[in-house]
Amino acid sequence: MENNAKIEIKDLNLSIGKHHILKNINASIPSNKITVILGPSGCGKTTLLKSLNRLTELYPDVKMHGEICLDGQNILNGRHDVTQIRKRMGLLSQRPYPLPMSIYKNVTYGLRISGRKNKLFLQKRVEHYLREVNLWEEVKDRLKEPAGSLSIGQQQRLCLARGLAVDPAIILADEPTSALDPVSSQAIENMFQHLKQRYTIILVTHILRQAKRIADNVIFMYLGEVVEQGPADAVFENPSKEKTKAYLNGVFY
């Protein structure tokens, strides 16, 4: 287990102003698995997810200490170029936020800002990643249209393709289906099942059924603390903590 961990979080604490949001988080995230961070709203799931690619640094008055080791290297110390760290993780947010440009340019954005200009290369990438998220057939004739003209489910898949195009090792997904209809949600879930062969996926959700459907590994959080973590079967079938049991049974306060 230890050797297989893609990300190790050690004694991570995060506070914004006077609010202590993450308290002594210790967790390990295995590679090529879907790890679900589960918990009620406001327990710090999203903050934990965003501290993984250091987006939390943008918040005013934020203080963070502890370690987040990606492949054994602590990414929280200042030596690392934050843009390089972020490129290793694709982010999928609660609602799709397509960039204000064409579908084509959305997919190539990450490549273009890091200096890839070869047209043929970019074209191939666009097709490859749009196929990867099952969007190619729907948009291949309208690549020049603004991304905002797509339906919301399509936009979310486009955002996934955009994230994959920078060739990350990890996918961070923050309740990626909360704005989608059941069919689009299903499509995203299926895609994750397929993508986990090549990527480490971390999914934040408060939907228990979704977690049960796709999780390999679960981190259950409550009020800024990790209550329980481990393989999905163990946590769902045989929870060791009272709070986890309560949440799984839906009797939460």
Add this chain to the structure above:
Amino acid sequence: MKTGNRYRSIQVNRLWREKLHSLWMNIALGIVIILPFLIAIGLLWKSEMLLEEHSLLNLLFSREWKPLSGKFGFYPFIISSLWVTILALLIAAPICLLTAIHLTQYADTWVLKVMHPVIDILAGIPSVIYGVWGILVIVPFISDYLGPLFGKQISGYSILAGAIVLSIMIIPFILNILIEVFKTIPNELSESSLALGATQWQTIKYVLIKKGMPGIISAFGLGLSRAFGETIAVLMVVGNVTRIPTGAFQPGYPLPALIANNYGEMMSIPLYDSALMLAALILFLVVLIFNFASRILIIKMEKRSQ
């Protein structure tokens, strides 16, 4: 039974008052809506006399302004107005854009909190004070330093002086709109860009400015229309010489200054007041069109961002 009646009469009373209130509110609203139309009609009616004698195109593009011999060419004034306004916008635009980006993207929140009242104070200073400041500071600065730098012997009362004063006057106005524009762009959008490995500057350049573009353009449009109509401060430093300016160091005579300087004085000259009213009408229409176009852009942007 008695209480029932009383209750009903209170109820009737209430409804009646409600109607009365909505009536006077509607009247007030009506006045506000009708006012611009009344002004436009009044100006048109007054300038009609001149328009009967000369064609509009002729007046707009004729270079001769000799009221005594009945020649009313607005061309020098229109060109002066364009010079001052566009130059002012060119000075103000980059300052406003960079300041707004800094305040909303880089600066700590307290900086924005401090800046807001400062901007409002700048916006609230009477324009005559800007004019005096222009005479005391900008005009000597141009005649003593800027002019000689370009090898020119000038008084300092010039298009450039007008444009500098004007640009400072429209900065708070444009800045306020731009700050709002950048604030309405959701954080998650810049997070998406940053998560793809973009630097903050790349995010601003490729995403935020693009997303805010309609808002930015309309902020500049509103600034332009405000600059176009500004009178006193410009009039005090711009020189007021009836000539077609060909450079920023030359004096100019913008339309608002023409009206303010002459109305009420040489009214004995035939058609003079009518000519000034036509100048006012032109001013009114230009400002109206700029305002209108900018507002439409803002509305479109808000719709798109929803």
